[in-house]
Amino acid sequence: MSNNTVRTRFAPSPTGYMHIGNLRTALYSYLIARANQGKFIVRIEDTDQERLVDGAVDVILKTLKDTGLDYDEGPVVGGDFGPYIQSERKDIYKKYAQELVDKGHAYYCFCSKERLDSLHKEGEIGAGYDRHCRDLSKEEVEKNLADGKSYVIRQKMPLEGVTGYDDAIFGHIETENSELQDQILMKADGFPTYNFCHVVDDHLMGITHVVRGSEYLTSTPKYALLYDAFGWERPVYCHLPLIMGKNEDGSVSKLAKRHGAVSFQDLLKNGYLPEAIVNYLAFLGWCPKDTTEEFFTLEELKKIFSIDGISKAPAVFDYEKLAWFNSHYIKELPLDKFMEMAKPYYNEELKAFADDERLAAMVQTRISTLPEVNEKAAFAAGLPEFDSQLYVNKKNKTNADMAKSVLTAVIPVLENAEQWDNDLLFALLKDFAADQELKAGAVMWIVRIAVSGMAVTPGGATELMTVLGRDEAVARLKTSLSRL
Ligand code: GLU
Numbered sequence: 068m069s070n071n072t073v074r075t076r077f078a079p080s081p082t083g084y085m086h087i088g089n090l091r092t093a094l095y096s097y098l099i100a101r102a103n104q105g106k107f108i109v110r111i112e113d114t115d116q117e118r119l120v121d122g123a124v125d126v127i128l129k130t131l132k133d134t135g136l137d138y139d140e141g142p143v144v145g146g147d148f149g150p151y152i153q154s155e156r157k158d159i160y161k162k163y164a165q166e167l168v169d170k171g172h173a174y175y176c177f178c179s180k181e182r183l184d185s186l187h188k189e190g191e192i193g194a195g196y197d198r199h200c201r202d203l204s205k206e207e208v209e210k211n212l213a214d215g216k217s218y219v220i221r222q223k224m225p226l227e228g229v230t231g232y233d234d235a236i237f238g239h240i241e242t243e244n245s246e247l248q249d250q251i252l253m254k255a256d257g258f259p260t261y262n263f264c265h266v267v268d269d270h271l272m273g274i275t276h277v278v279r280g281s282e283y284l285t286s287t288p289k290y291a292l293l294y295d296a297f298g299w300e301r302p303v304y305c306h307l308p309l310i311m312g313k314n315e316d317g318s319v320s321k322l323a324k325r326h327g328a329v330s331f332q333d334l335l336k337n338g339y340l341p342e343a344i345v346n347y348l349a350f351l352g353w354c355p356k357d358t359t360e361e362f363f364t365l366e367e368l369k370k371i372f373s374i375d376g377i378s379k380a381p382a383v384f385d386y387e388k389l390a391w392f393n394s395h396y397i398k399e400l401p402l403d404k405f406m407e408m409a410k411p412y413y414n415e416e417l418k419a420f421a422d423d424e425r426l427a428a429m430v431q432t433r434i435s436t437l438p439e440v441n442e443k444a445a446f447a448a449g450l451p452e453f454d455s456q457l458y459v460n461k462k463n464k465t466n467a468d469m470a471k472s473v474l475t476a477v478i479p480v481l482e483n484a485e486q487w488d489n490d491l492l493f494a495l496l497k498d499f500a501a502d503q504e505l506k507a508g509a510v511m512w513i514v515r516i517a518v519s520g521m522a523v524t525p526g527g528a529t530e531l532m533t534v535l536g537r538d539e540a541v542a543r544l545k546t547s548l549s550r551l
Contacts, residue, residue: 072104072106072273072275073099073100073103073104073105073106073275073276074100074105074106074108074272074273074274074275074276075096075097075099075100075105075107075108075274075275075276075277075278076096076107076108076110076269076272076274076277076278077092077093077096077097077107077108077109077110077131077136077138077278078109078110078111078265078268078279079093079109079112079127080111080112080113080115080118080261081111081112081113081119081120081123081124081126081127082118082120082123083120083122083123083126084330084331084332084333085126085127085130085330085331085332086329086330086331087310087322087329087330087331087334087348087384088280088310088322089280090130090134090331090344090348091307091310091348091351091352092278092279092280092307093130093131093134093136094134094136094345094348094349095278095305095307095352095353095372095377096276096278096279097136097138098349098368098369098372099276099278099305099372099374100276101369101372102369102370102371102372102373105275106139106140107136107137107138107139108138108139108140108141108146108148108272108274109127109128109131109138109140109141109142109151110141110151110152110153110268110272111124111127111141111142111151111152111153112153112261112264112265113152113153113154114153114154114258114259114260114261114264115258115261116154116256124142124152126332128142128143130331130332133331133335133341134331134341134344134345134365135341135345136365140272148271148272148273153259153264153268154258156264156268157257157258157259159267159271160253160258160263160264160267161253161257163263163297164220164252164253164259164263167220167222167252167293167296167297168220170296171223172222172223172292172293172296173220173221173222173223173252173296174200174201174203174208174220174221174223174249175200175203175208175211175212175218175219175220176196176199176200176201176218176219176220176221176249176251177200177203177211177216177217177218178196178199178200182199183196195248196221196248196249198249200221201221201223201249217255218255219251219252219253219254220251220252220253221249221250221251221252222249222250222251222252222262222263222289222292222293223249224244224247224248224249224250224289224292225244225247225292226244226245227244227245228243228244229241229242229243230242230244230247230288230289230291230292231288231291232287232288232291232301232304233304234284234304234306235276235303235304235305235374235377236305236306236307236308236374236377236378236379237281237284237306237379238379240284240285240287240288241288242285242288247288247289247292250262250289262286262289262290263293265290266290266293266294269302270294270297270299274302275302275303276302276304276374277302277303277304277305278305278307279305279306279307280306280307281306281307281308281309281379283306284306287304287306305374305377307352307377308352308377308378308379308380308381308382309321309381309382310322310351310352310381310382310383310384311381311382311383311384312325312326312327312383312384313326313383313384313385314326319381319383322384326384326386327384327386331344334389337436337438338393338412338436338437338438338439339389339390339393339436339437340393340396340397340400340408342364342365342396343389343392343393343396343397344389345365345368346361346362346363346364346368346392346396347388347389347392349363349368349372351382351384352378352382353372353376353377353378354376354378355371355372355376356373356376361392362392362395390435390436391435393435393436394434397431397434397435397437398431398432400431402424402427402428402431405427405431406421406422406427408437409421409427409430409431409437409440410422412437412438412440412441413440413441413444414441416448417440417441417444417445417447417448420444420447420448423447423534425533425534426444426447426534429443429525429526429530429534430443430444430525433525443525444525445521446518446519446520446521446524446525446531447534447535450518450519450520450543450546450547451520451521452520453516453520453521455467455470455550455551457516457520457521457522458470458512458513458516458517460509460512462508463506463508463509463512464506464509465509465512465513467551469509469513470513470516470517470547470551471551473505473509473510473513473514474513474514474517474544474547474548474551475548476499476503477496477499477510477514477544478541478544478545478548480495480499481495481532481537481541481544482537482541484537487532487533487536487537488533489529489530489533492528492529492532492533493529496510496511496514496528496529510528511527511528511529512528514528514529514544515527515528515531516547517543517544517547517548518531518535518543518544518547519531519543520547
């Protein structure tokens with residue numbers, strides 16, 4: 068490993084879904100590595116055995132694959148610093164915890180659960196551990212161990228002074244050492260805590276930049292002290308701004324389910340494309356220099372991403388903005404790919420139309436999420452009963468009476484159209500309007516309503532008729548006329 072290679076990591080706990088915030092962390096960590104010709108590492112943090120979820124690692128790896136975040140080292144692909152799953156590294160943590168004990172920076176604690184519980188009850192909330200075992204003699208420790216007493220290993224925090232570090236995004240952060248708890252490093256079950264093992268792993272895996280959510284901002288002095296205790300070089304810390312959601316009253320609070328989908332999987336279900344999600348997330352807390360351009364593919368982001376474009380201000384998740392990105396990426400899809408992706412979203416009524424290329428092409432440019440295919444394609448399913456008031460249009464001065472005479476005259480013209488394509492139908496209706504001394508807009512309005520029975524349609528009269536085909540369109544016009 069060359070000394071100046073940037074190495075970043077994404078270190079998720081396997082929870083069973085990928086929160087948007089975690090995905091943004093993965094993305095930024097990935098982009099920092101790629102923009103610096105560095106390495107991106109994935110490490111699974113599964114030492115909290117009570118919270119394990121079956122299949123959760125697959126969800127993480129699948130998300131990375133779907134979003135294009137390829138990693139150089141990690142589960143499945145391996146690497147020189149593995150294993151990359153913490154539960155497979157237990158012996159490593161044991162050894163390093165013992166090293167800290169030997170150096171006087173950690174200690175064995177034999178306090179029973181009952182004693183700790185009573186401390187919580189007696190002390191003020193948050194009073195924490197009273198350091199009861201901090202100064203046990205070597206003999207006492209050895210006797211307890213020989214007696215097979217259950218123990219944890221705690222970090223011996225300095226009692227005076229301050230510990231600080233420079234965060235690349237939030238600037239200088241420091242804490243009074245007297246406020247630091249003697250936190251647990253190794254639990255009674257032999258597993259390390261996150262607080263300990265992520266530091267050991269980040270060091271052993273040569274991580275140069277720790278990129279993660281700002282919830283770790285204030286605990287990081289404790290981690291910095293661990294680096295110091297081992298005599299290891301601290302990494303660069305990049306804590307990312309919080310992601311907020313907009314509340315109905317206009318205020319903001321931490322993004323939660325009530326704001327909308329909060330996992331990558333739910334966003335996919337709601338019809339957002341991975342490319343759009345990635346592009347949007349890139350801008351959720353970062354912006355490029357010297358450009359107002361907002362559409363960037365992952366390949367482009369890899370070239371221009373930089374830490375100094377990351378903001379510390381909380382970012383507000385805006386579903387409308389995401390939809391705007393999404394409509395762009397939907398339009399960019401080749402038609403066949405769009406049809407394949409849209410297919411599962413069609414409802415029962417419209418399933419039969421999912422393979423209709425002309426309908427798909429019309430719908431593709433007019434939706435911002437995939438489930439909207441149903442709203443846009445609804446006209447294809449059949450002619451609904453509708454109120455003849457729909458024929459009334461002030462601008463074109465149309466109404467139901469006029470519709471009756473226009474439809475009576477125009478149906479034979481359409482029935483005999485030489486060809487059934489949009490341009491020709493358009494020219495036919497225009498000429499027809501001129502012949503009848505009517506505004507073209509009036510004729511188009513009437514035909515569009517008569518053929519769809521809907522006030523709002525994804526296209527004009529001739530586009531709808533082209534999609535429906537001659538027989539269906541003419542039959543609908545006749546039905547509508549008969550209802551007048
Ligand atoms: N496993 C931690 C989490 O999922 C990772 C935090 C870190 O990146 O250090 O929140």
